[in-house]
Amino acid sequence: MKEEQLRSSNWFGRTGKDGFIYRAWMKNNGIPGHEFKKPVIGICNTWSELTPCNVHFRDLAEHVKRGVLEAGGFPVEFPVMSLGETLMKPTTMLFRNLASMDVEESIRANPLDGVVLLCGCDKTTPSLLMGACSVNLPTIIVSGGPMLTGKYKGNSIGTSDVWRLAAGLQTGTVNEAQLHSMEDALCRSQGHCAVMGTASTMACMVESLGLSLPGNAAIPAVDAHRKVLAQHSGSRIVEMVRQQLCLSDILTREAFENAIMANAAIGGSTNFVIHLLAIAGRIGVPLTLQDFDRLSRNIPLLVNLQPSGAFFMEDFYYAGGLPVVLKELDGLLHGGTLTVNGKTIGENYKTAECYDRNVIATATDPVNTVTGLAVLKGNICPDGAVIKPSAASPHLMQHTGPALVFESIDDYKNRINDDKLEVDANTILVLKNVGPKGYPGMPEVGNMTLPKKILEQGITDMVRISDGRMSGTGFGTVVLHVSPEAAAGGNFSVLQTGDLITLDVEQRTLEVHLTEEELQQRKTAWQPLPPHVSRGYVQLYTQQVQQAHLGADLDFLTGSSGAGVSKDSH
Numbered sequence: 001m002k003e004e005q006l007r008s009s010n011w012f013g014r015t016g017k018d019g020f021i022y023r024a025w026m027k028n029n030g031i032p033g034h035e036f037k038k039p040v041i042g043i044c045n046t047w048s049e050l051t052p053c054n055v056h057f058r059d060l061a062e063h064v065k066r067g068v069l070e071a072g073g074f075p076v077e078f079p080v081m082s083l084g085e086t087l088m089k090p091t092t093m094l095f096r097n098l099a100s101m102d103v104e105e106s107i108r109a110n111p112l113d114g115v116v117l118l119c120g121c122d123k124t125t126p127s128l129l130m131g132a133c134s135v136n137l138p139t140i141i142v143s144g145g146p147m148l149t150g151k152y153k154g155n156s157i158g159t160s161d162v163w164r165l166a167a168g169l170q171t172g173t174v175n176e177a178q179l180h181s182m183e184d185a186l187c188r189s190q191g192h193c194a195v196m197g198t199a200s201t202m203a204c205m206v207e208s209l210g211l212s213l214p215g216n217a218a219i220p221a222v223d224a225h226r227k228v229l230a231q232h233s234g235s236r237i238v239e240m241v242r243q244q245l246c247l248s249d250i251l252t253r254e255a256f257e258n259a260i261m262a263n264a265a266i267g268g269s270t271n272f273v274i275h276l277l278a279i280a281g282r283i284g285v286p287l288t289l290q291d292f293d294r295l296s297r298n299i300p301l302l303v304n305l306q307p308s309g310a311f312f313m314e315d316f317y318y319a320g321g322l323p324v325v326l327k328e329l330d331g332l333l334h335g336g337t338l339t340v341n342g343k344t345i346g347e348n349y350k351t352a353e354c355y356d357r358n359v360i361a362t363a364t365d366p367v368n369t370v371t372g373l374a375v376l377k378g379n380i381c382p383d384g385a386v387i388k389p390s391a392a393s394p395h396l397m398q399h400t401g402p403a404l405v406f407e408s409i410d411d412y413k414n415r416i417n418d419d420k421l422e423v424d425a426n427t428i429l430v431l432k433n434v435g436p437k438g439y440p441g442m443p444e445v446g447n448m449t450l451p452k453k454i455l456e457q458g459i460t461d462m463v464r465i466s467d468g469r470m471s472g473t474g475f476g477t478v479v480l481h482v483s484p485e486a487a488a489g490g491n492f493s494v495l496q497t498g499d500l501i502t503l504d505v506e507q508r509t510l511e512v513h514l515t516e517e518e519l520q521q522r523k524t525a526w527q528p529l530p531p532h533v534s535r536g537y538v539q540l541y542t543q544q545v546q547q548a549h550l551g552a553d554l555d556f557l558t559g560s561s562g563a564g565v566s567k568d569s570h
């Protein structure tokens, strides 16, 4: 590729005043003139001490830079908004689309020829990828990798245990002192959550889409192989620029279908659905909620990882990682899709070997024949809802019970442990107004903790329905992403305590036993909640966010504006 064909030459290749300005200020960091003739590689970094899962990313970026330099590129690292799952309030999902805008505009506005996205904690992967898709430069992803498995008194622990601890605190089987000592044991190293939660699901998503080098998803954050992969990725992106291998060359419809099938096999997070829909919307690939159900149906669960199974990401890596899973799906996947290393996904997984069948099962003898994800339809959710059957209780997969309705998260918190609450194991808990517009931001509260008096009976699961999301580390018979959400005024908004509801996962239905006339009658009296915020980003988000079945992106952000800049001189 000739120097003048590089996108960056539109800055650094200029003569006169503009070229002077573009180069002169960059030289304050000791950059010699010949560097400006090389492919400029942006390293998009979500490092932040407020995002503990990504706190090692400065070091990781140095290893990417080594690779870029080795291949003859010019690396430039730049920060973008970082979304730390554990600290940000009210929920990182509220800011996923905002961070994607930061990424998109930062890439387009600067003299970059290719981009390396450093992704880790849950939303840092979809937000970066969504933004990059709307520019469509050559792009490769390096994930930060999972933490080492937590160890407590000889036992392995992970993020999914947080939900068990929360229930134990309610019933008094766990006390604050025990909680504190487990706090010291859970997060043993740098990296993201060590179970097949959303961060691990996202890392598997990008690998199965073909956007990372093979093996990227599972290598622990602190394993030296993670640094080697980062260096190789740095070298490879320079080659991708020379070949002009852009995101849209890799993100085909077939690549999305591969990712959906792989997600079912790993028992990935339900958040996968909402993020993949948003990514598809940015790159212009048609994808619907029904595609997830259709493509997941015949895929057995192959990976025995928490929250659906027993093991942790570290074990997954030692067992061979995602390439082994993809190889097990050979014949179902589109093996000919292109990946960032220039080979097809089939060529990449061809040589994969499994080293532990307790962790990654064969397709003929799977961990569970129950698929990882099901899409429900019915009069409660005409546009869909999702459930993760592999994390649910088999005896509740077909269940009819009376609704106990909470109108908001505050209503739930105020009443859930009220001794007078009329509830038994048969009851279906319904939580409204935790959707994209209603909360706003669609938080991970869908796997609401059961009432204390139910937990005290030794019952650990009930059917729960909401328009919110669930942490990828959560589990239970939890119906999520009800669309339209309560705040949009659909049938879900008019459910009342005592209504009889039937969930039938096998039939993929979720119905309230009310006639269309009864629902219409209730809707005539329905009033929207008053707006939470009347300025700034949150107001923009609430007005423009799409419903969950469309990916909850802002409506004006779907699609791409490409890599061109309209006004390009000072």
Ligand code: FES
Pocket (backbone or CB within 6 Å): 053, 085, 086, 120, 121, 122, 159, 192, 193, 197, 199
């Ligand atoms: Fe960052 Fe779980 S809190 S991945």
